[in-house]
Amino acid sequence: MLYNLFDYLQGSVDxxxxxxxxxxxxxxxxxxxxxxxxxxxxxxxxINKLAVKQIGESIRDLGLEGQMQKKGTPTMGGLIILIxxxxxxxxxxxxxxxxxxxxxxxAVWLGFIGFMDDYIKVFKKNKEGLHxxxxxxxxxxxxxxxxxxxxLSDQAVVRVPSSNNVKEAHAEVISQEGFTDKVEYFxxxxxxxxxxxxxxxxxxxxxxLSPVKGEAGQKIGWIIYVLIVIFIxxxxxxxxxxxxxxxxxxxxxxAIVGVTLAVxxxxxxxxxxxxxxxIMYIPHTGELVVVLAAFIGALVGFLWYxxxxxxxxxxxxxxxxxGGIIAVAAIMIRKELLIPILCGIFFVESLSVxxxxxxxxYTRKRYGEGVRIFKMAPLxxxxxxxxxxxxIQRPKRALPEAKIVARFWIIAIILAVISIVTxxxx
Numbered sequence: 001m002l003y004n005l006f007d008y009l010q011g012s013v014d015x016x017x018x019x020x021x022x023x024x025x026x027x028x029x030x031x032x033x034x035x036x037x038x039x040x041x042x043x044x045x046x047i048n049k050l051a052v053k054q055i056g057e058s059i060r061d062l063g064l065e066g067q068m069q070k071k072g073t074p075t076m077g078g079l080i081i082l083i084x085x086x087x088x089x090x091x092x093x094x095x096x097x098x099x100x101x102x103x104x105x106x107a108v109w110l111g112f113i114g115f116m117d118d119y120i121k122v123f124k125k126n127k128e129g130l131h132x133x134x135x136x137x138x139x140x141x142x143x144x145x146x147x148x149x150x151x152l153s154d155q156a157v158v159r160v161p162s163s164n165n166v167k168e169a170h171a172e173v174i175s176q177e178g179f180t181d182k183v184e185y186f187x188x189x190x191x192x193x194x195x196x197x198x199x200x201x202x203x204x205x206x207x208x209l210s211p212v213k214g215e216a217g218q219k220i221g222w223i224i225y226v227l228i229v230i231f232i233x234x235x236x237x238x239x240x241x242x243x244x245x246x247x248x249x250x251x252x253x254x255a256i257v258g259v260t261l262a263v264x265x266x267x268x269x270x271x272x273x274x275x276x277x278x279i280m281y282i283p284h285t286g287e288l289v290v291v292l293a294a295f296i297g298a299l300v301g302f303l304w305y306x307x308x309x310x311x312x313x314x315x316x317x318x319x320x321x322x323g324g325i326i327a328v329a330a331i332m333i334r335k336e337l338l339i340p341i342l343c344g345i346f347f348v349e350s351l352s353v354x355x356x357x358x359x360x361x362y363t364r365k366r367y368g369e370g371v372r373i374f375k376m377a378p379l380x381x382x383x384x385x386x387x388x389x390x391x392i393q394r395p396k397r398a399l400p401e402a403k404i405v406a407r408f409w410i411i412a413i414i415l416a417v418i419s420i421v422t423x424x425x426x
Contacts, residue, residue, distance in 0.1 A: 002021060002091050002092060004094065004095055004096065021092075024266070024286050024287070024289050024290060027092040027093075027290045027293075028262070028289045028290050028293035029293070030088070030092055031088040031089065031092050031093075031290050031291075031293040031294040031297060032293045032294070032296060032297040033297065034087070034088040034091070034092075034294070034297070035084045035085060035087075035088045035293075035294040035295075035296075035297030035298040035301060036084075036297040036298075036300055036301040037301070038083060038084040038087055038088070038298075038301065039080055039081070039084040039297070039298050039300075039301020039302050039304070040301050040304055042080065042083060042084065043077075043080040043084075043301060043302065043304070043305050043312075044305075046077070046079055046080050046083075046312075047074055047077065047080075047305060047311055047312045050074035050075070050076060050077070050312065051074050070309075070310070073310060073311070073312065073313055074311070074312045074313070075118060075122065075312070075313040075314075075315040076115070076118045076119075076122065076313075076315045076317050077302065077305070077306065077312035077313055077314045077315060077317075077318060078111065078114060078115070078118075078314040078315050078316070078317030078318020078319065078321060078322075079115075079317055079318075080298075080301075080302050080305075080312070080314075080318075081298045081299065081302050081314060081318045081321065081322070082107060082108075082111045082298075082317070082318070082321060084294070084297065084298035084301055084302070085107055085291075085294050085295050085298040085325075086104065086107060086108070086294075088290075088293075088294035088297070089103070089104055089107075089290065089291045089294045089295075090104070092290050092294070093287060093290045093291055093294075094287045094290075097155065097284055097287045098149065098150075098153040098155040098156055098284070099155075099156075099284060099285055099287055099288050099291075099332050100287050100288070100290070100291055102145075102146055102149060102150075102328055102332065103288065103291045103325060103328060103329065104291070105142070105145065105146075106142060106146070106233075106321070106324040106325050106327075106328040107321050107324070107325055109138065109141075109142045109145075109324065110138065110139070110142060110237055110320040110321045110323070110324035111317055111318075111320070111321035113130070113134070113135060113138040113139075113316075113320055114315065114316035114317040114318065114319065114320035114321060115316075115317045116130050116134075117129040117130035117135065117315075117316040117317075117320075118315040118316050118317050129316070130316075135320075136234065139230075139233055139234040139237055139238075139320075139324075140230050140233075140234060142233055142324060142328075143226075143229045143230030143231070143232070143233035143234060144226065144229075144230055146229055146233065146328055146331065147225060147226030147227075147228075147229035147230065148226060150225075150229075150331075150332070151190070151222050151225075151226070155283070155284050156190070156332075157188040157189060157190055157191070157282075157283060158188070158189055158191045158193060158280050158281070158282055158334075159186050159187070159188050159189075159271075159281045159282070159283050160186065160187060160189060160280075160281075188283070191205070192205055192206040192207050192218075192221045192222055192224070192225040193205045193206075193280065193334065194206070194334045194335075194336060194337055195279065195280065195334050195335055195337060195338070196337055197337065197338055197341065197419075197422035198422055198425060198426060199426055200426045202279075202426055203280065204337070205221065206221045206222075206224045206225045206228065207220070207221025207222075207224075208221075209221070209224050210224065228336070229331055229336075232327050232330070232331060232336050232339065233324060233327045233328065233331075235327075235350065236323045236324070236326055236327035236330075236339060236343060236346060237319075237320050237322075237323030237324045237327060238323065238350065239323060239343065239346030239347060239349060239350040240254065240319045240320070240322050240323030240326070240346055241316060241319040241320055241323060242346070242349045242350055242353060242378045243319075243345060243346050243349045243378065243380070244313075244314060244318070244319040245378060245380055245381060246308075246380055246384075246401050246404060246405050247306060247307060247308040247309060247310035247401060247402075247405065248303055248306050248307040248308055248310065248405050249380060249404075249405045249408055250314065250318075250319055250322065251299050251302055251303045251306050251307075251314065252299075252303060252405065252408075252409045252412070253345045253346070253408060253409065253412045254299055254322045254326065255296055255299040255300055255303065256409065256412040256413055256416050257326055257342055257343055257412070257416065258292055258295045258296040258299060258325075258326070259296055259416065260342055260416040260419055260420060261288075261292055261326065261329045261330060261333070261335075261342075262288075262289050262292040262293060262296065263420060264333055264335055264419075264420070264423075265285050265286065265288040265289050265292060265329065265333050266286060266289050267279065267423070268280060268281065268282045268285050268333045268334070268335075269281075269282060269283070269284065269285035269286030269287070269288070269289070269333075270286060277423050277424065279423060280334055282332075282333060282334065285332060285333050288329060288332065288333065291329075292329060295325055299322075302314065302318075308401060308402045308405065323346070326343065327339070330342070338419050338422065341415055341418055341419050341422070342415060342416065342419040343415075344411070344412075344415040345408055345411060345412050345415070348379055349378040349379050349380065350378075352374055352377045352378055352379035352382070353377045353378050355373055355374075355377075356372060356373055356374055356377035357377075359371065359372075359373050360372060371389075371390075371391065372388065372389065372390040372391070373390060373391045373392060374390055374391075374392055375388040375390045375392070375393070376388065380404055380405075380408065383395060383398070383399045383404045384398055384399065384401060384404060385398060386398040
C-alpha cells in the first residue's frame with residue numbers, strides 16, 4: 001500500500017526518502033523489523049485475551065514427558081502470525097503484483113480454514129474439529145486458484161533470451177549491472193517449466209507429460225501443472241500441520257524454510273544473478289522477498305512466545321497458513337521440486353504417519369495384530385516415547401523435548417544449505 005502510494009506520488013511530490021521504497025532490500029528489512037515488533041507487542045495482548053477466554057489446548061494423555069503440563073496453554077496463536085505477516089505485507093508490498101496477491105490470499109484462505117478448525121475444537125468442544133473433507137476442499141480450492149491465476153496472469157511469465165540474440169542478451173545483462181535489460185534481446189513466455197535439482201540442464205516442462213504435442217499438448221501441460229499445484233499446496237500444508245506437535249518445532253523449521261525461499265526468490269527475480277547461476281529469470285518475483293521477509297519476522301516474533309516452554313500454540317490457524325505460504329512461494333519461483341529437500345522435515349513427518357498407518361493395518365490384517373514401525377507417529381513423538389513395542393527402538397530412552405526441537409532445527413538448516421547449493425551443483 002505504501003509502496004503503491006509513494007510510487008504514485010513520486011512524480012508529483014518531492015519528499016525526502018520516498019525513493020527508498022523502490023528498493024526491495026529496504027522494504028524487506030523494514031518488513032522483518034515491523035513484523036517482529038507487531039508479533040512481540042500484539043502477541044502478548046492476544047495471548048492474554050485467549051487465556052482470559054480460556055481458549056486452551058485440549059491435551060490427550062499419550063504418556064509423553066511433560067505433555068500434561070501443557071494442558072490449558074492458549075491455542076489459536078496463529079492469529080499472531082497472520083496479523084504480524086499481513087500488516088507489513090500489505091503496507092510494504094506491491095499490491096498490483098500477482099505474486100504478492102497470491103501470497104496474501106494463501107495466508108488468509110488457509111488461515112481462515114485453520115481458524116474454523118480451532119474454533120470447533122475449542123468453543124464447540126469437538127476434538128475432531130473441522131471435518132477432514134472441508135480442509136481438503138479448502139486446500140484444493142486454493143491450489144486451483146493459484147494454478148489458474150498463474151496461467152491467466154500476464155505477469156506470471158519466464159523471461160528468456162531471444163533465440164536469435166542469445167550472445168547479445170547475455171552481454172547486455174552483464175553491461176547493465178542488474179538494473180535493466182533490453183527488451184529486444186529477451187522475450188517473455190508463458191511456461192510450465194520448473195527446476196530440477198542436481199541436473200545439468202535443470203529445467204523440466206510439465207507439458208512433456210502430455211500424451212500429445214503441439215498447442216494441444218501445451219494446454220494439457222497447464223492442466224497437469226494445475227493438478228501438481230493442488231497436490232503440493234495440500235501436501236505441504238498438511239505436512240506443516242503434522243509437524244506442529246512440539247514447542248517451537250514447526251515455527252523454527254518454517255522460519256528456516258522462509259529464509260531459504262527469500263534467497264531463492266531474490267536470485268530468481270534478479271536478472272544478473274539468474275544469468276550468473278544459469279537459472280530461470282522470473283520477472284516480478286523479487287516482490288516475494290518483501291512478503292517472505294514479513295513471514296520470517298512474524299515467525300521469529302511468534303517464536304518468542306512459542307519456544308519451550310510455550311506460552312501459546314499456533315493451532316491449525318497458524319500451521320495450515322504457514323504450509324500454504326511455503327508451498328505457494330516455492331511454486332511461484334519454480335522451485336517446487338526442491339520441496340522434498342527444503343521441507344525435508346515436513347516431508348519425513350508426513351511420510352512417518354503414512355508408513356505407520358499402512359504397515360499397522362497391513363500387519364493387523366495379515367497376522368491379527370498390528371505392528372508399529374515407529375514408537376509413535378509423527379516422527380518427532382518417536383524420540384519422545386519409550387516402552388512401546390516397535391520395529392525401530394532407537395533411541396532407547398526418551399529425549400527431552402527441547403533437545404528434539406533443537407536437533408530438528410539443525411537438520412532443517414542443513415537441508416536449507418543443500419537446497420541453495422543445488423543452484424550450482426549439477
